[in-house]
Amino acid sequence: MxxxxxxxxxxxxxxxxxLCGLLVALAGCGSDENTDDNVQYGGTLPDAxxxxxxxxxxxxxxxxxxxxxxxxxxxxxxxxPISRDPVPDATLARLTDVTAETLTGFDRVTxxxxxxxAGYQLRLVEGGGGGCDGAEPGTDAAVQLAIEFxxxxxxxxxxxxxxxxxxxxxxxxxVRAMQTCDEDDKVRWLLAVRGETEFRLLEVRMGNQVVVxxxxxxxxxxxxxxxxxx
Numbered sequence: 001m002x003x004x005x006x007x008x009x010x011x012x013x014x015x016x017x018x019l020c021g022l023l024v025a026l027a028g029c030g031s032d033e034n035t036d037d038n039v040q041y042g043g044t045l046p047d048a049x050x051x052x053x054x055x056x057x058x059x060x061x062x063x064x065x066x067x068x069x070x071x072x073x074x075x076x077x078x079x080x081p082i083s084r085d086p087v088p089d090a091t092l093a094r095l096t097d098v099t100a101e102t103l104t105g106f107d108r109v110t111x112x113x114x115x116x117x118a119g120y121q122l123r124l125v126e127g128g129g130g131g132c133d134g135a136e137p138g139t140d141a142a143v144q145l146a147i148e149f150x151x152x153x154x155x156x157x158x159x160x161x162x163x164x165x166x167x168x169x170x171x172x173x174x175v176r177a178m179q180t181c182d183e184d185d186k187v188r189w190l191l192a193v194r195g196e197t198e199f200r201l202l203e204v205r206m207g208n209q210v211v212v213x214x215x216x217x218x219x220x221x222x223x224x225x226x227x228x229x230x
Contacts, residue, residue: 062213064103072205077198077215079124086119086151093118095154095187096161100169100177106200106215107174109191111149113208118149118187120210122201129190132181139176141192145199147212154182173197173214 058074075082086093097112111118125146129138138144154161165179173193181188193214202211 061104064101064108066202066204066211067206070204070206071202073201073203075201077200079198081121081123082201083121084119087116090116090151092185093149093152094156094161095149095152098162098164098167098177098179098189100167100171100174102169102171102174103213106213107169107171109174109177109212109214111147111189111210111212113149113152113210115208117203117205117208117210118152120201121148121150122146122199122212124197124199125190130180132183132186132188134188136180138180138190139178139192141175141194143193143195143197145191145193145197145212145214147189147191148181149187149210151185152187153185154179154187173216 057076058068058071060068063071093113093116095111095118096114097110099110099112101108101110123146125134125138125144126142127138128135129144129146130136134146154165160182162179167177168175169177174191175194176192177189178192179187179189191212191214194216196217197214198217199215200213202213203209204211
């Protein structure tokens with residue numbers, strides 16, 4: 001098993017203006033029916049221990065091919081669980097595409113839905129993590145990020161909507177992404193990483209996408225300055 005190390009995280013001091021900008025970002029943009037008042041960030045999901053949180057701003061490089069104006073919510077780099085409740089009583093979201101790529105300093109996994117963005121739960125898990133309940137075997141990686149999409153399907157009458165449900169991109173941080181559940185209106189994926197990892201979440205409103213960035217915490221130095229997240 002890979003030996004885990006915990007980097008020393010330097011506290012970031014948030015000037016008043018920047019803190020307000022972050023709160024505005026978490027408050028959401030526009031009038032999308034999937035509002036941001038049900039996003040939980042910095043807390044814990046059931047049976048999950050608290051983890052360190054690091055705040056950093058977004059640069060143009062961080063957006064990659066995404067249009068900055070389309071990113072309606074930005075959860076900064078963290079190791080804490082993140083969740084959003086699905087839209088109640090709405091039609092099921094459909095997961096139609098999953099892609100993985102590497103960008104400067106991090107790897108990116110993009111989940112695309114129709115006709116709306118799905119709710120989600122993300123948290124780091126060690127061992128197991130497979131199946132619909134997380135109790136079955138997962139990947140061989142010592143560290144994995146489990147992503148669940150409630151009230152979501154990834155099939156149409158039993159025919160998979162996602163062409164490849166087990167990706168092995170062999171990227172700097174991400175080594176495998178696999179679907180472990182598509183039952184009872186819940187879809188679950190595991191992202192296997194090479195070691196101690198933190199993740200960042202972006203919501204792309206115009207494309208109904210949930211974007212998850214991953215990067216190793218094994219860095220020599222980290223700039224504690226925080227810029228406007230959106």
